[in-house]
Amino acid sequence: MIIVVPKIGNGTEFNPFRPDIVAKNWVVIEDRDNEFLIEIWD
């Protein structure tokens, strides 16, 4: 499933920019300014 989710984090090692999701398996398709287009499969 491909969805758009908000971007969270501050870009540091232990709080990197990442999708705001609870899924365990995901891949970023497109890194946008304040959101990610991602594919999740769980």
Place this chain on the structure above:
Amino acid sequence: MLGLLGVEKKILRVSDTFPRADSAVSLGSAETGQIYQVVSGTWGISANKAYTVTDTHNDRVIIETGLKNAVLESVVHGQYMLPDQRIPILMFRYYDVNNRLQIGLDNGSIVLYKMDGGAFTSLASVAQTTTDDFDYTLKIAYTENNIEIFVNGTSKITYVLSGGDTKYAQYTKIGMRLVKNGAPTFNCRWDNLKVEVA
């Protein structure tokens, strides 16, 4: 590349099993001749494995491979589960201290990160058993914008660089890096480091 019998032949660019004597001051040179370039910390050899002597978060060492497209592999050992971690990171397509790609086993996942202008972004994360004080074989195959990551021979992540991230396809250095978090008790090691032409 195909050999005389039509069998695919991999060209090895970097190989190091760290067969040299224990050292608390230097990694020396890889068996294929490349000199390790220390970015941060002091790196050494213990029982034929690489380690960071200073044991400080973000210790890094790199090697210039000259390859934009390659297969990087290493057997790593560390402490992966929160709250106390000593994670062996493999860096690839490294340009400078603020721009690179890297992978690591982290608290039940294998994660691909980019560092872009000094900021970390998680690009992919897939569930993976990460048992503390255990060896894992990590492999990254990267060609042009395509990246595939294997753990113990199983493909876990396939990723395609897009937009501004395609800049990473030009970078040729690889390296080792320590992530240290909390008060870990198990050691962190890298062994059987090798880079083949993709």
